[in-house]
Amino acid sequence: MELPKDRLKQVRAAAGYESPTDAANAFPRDINKNTLISHENGNRPISRKAAEKYGELFGAKAGWILFGDGPGEDTGAALSDVTLSRVGMTVGRVAGIVEAGAFREVDEFDQSEPIEIMLPRDEKFPNARQLVFDCAGDSMNDLRPRPIFPGDRLVCLAYEDIGHIELRSGMVVIVQRSRDGGHFREWSVKQIEVFPDRAEFHPRSTNPKHKPIIVERDDEADEGVTVEVIALVRRVMNDLPGF
Incomplete structure (x- = not known):
């Protein structure tokens, strides 16, 4: 079963960053390397706000990172309350x-x-x-x-x-x-x-x-x-x- 941590790894790699360190170096003001590593390892849950930030930086939908909702590559649109309500x-x-x-x-x-x-x-x-x-x-x-x-x-x-x-x-x-x-x-x-x-x-x-x-x-x-x-x-x- 694919989890949010797995989809986060996918969008980071698809954006051209081979490792969390590469992504953190590219966005030093937006990404904390240790936090990203924890998110990708599943040691820390990915919050809605974090998913939206990763989506914006890596060109993916926050809803797809969290739930696999919709295509993985998009404009980085924010996860809406409508989407959250629909999936309960x-x-x-x-x-x-x-x-x-x-x-x-x-x-x-x-x-x-x-x-x-x-x-x-x-x-x-x-x-x-x-x-x-x-x-x-x-x-x-x-x-x-x-x-x-x-x-x-x-x-x-x-x-x-x-x-x-x-x-x-x-x-x-x-x-x-x-x-x-x-x-x-x-x-x-x-x-x-x-x-x-x-x-x-x-x-x-x-x-x-x-x-x-x-x-x-x-x-x-x-x-x-x-x-x-x-x-x-x-x-x-x-x-x-x-x-």
Whole structure:
């Protein structure tokens, strides 16, 4: 079965560049050699934006690189939302790492390019943004019926896009805790339990160090820490090594 990495190699070679190094030397401002090598090896997924850039430089359609959609050689036209919808796919943004107890500084001036990957469109919420989080730590390794392990990738829906959905006990969510005026934040995955006067966000872990986050109806935790649900977990992915 031909994969996006294989089609990328084909269009690069068809454009006259024998190796990723040759292509990177020809377009030093547009191509990072190591990134191109990772894309061609399949070690890094080819995002929509990357496919469009390669298509523009190598004279191919982004849709063909990603899906084999249409002829390989063309004007480098961008992959359209119509094409994505027709094949039942959408773009998901890799938001970052979820890890209980790890507050990370928020860099408001971070200009790094977000990573985008292709995902199946959510049938129940087709217009909601899909966010992807990489799981670290053991705070959900005892979740039932399916544990969440370090290295798992969580496919989620942005909660502000489905805010009309009431949070219910048993849902698995991404919780954001922020402190110091929002300069530090923690993203963690928890299972929610809803009570009339409070919401409890529980780790499901064999490790006793992980404790639940309890939020009274004023939505403010102690010591100036703000807690909010930012995403609803819909799927768990974990690619097997060696492929």
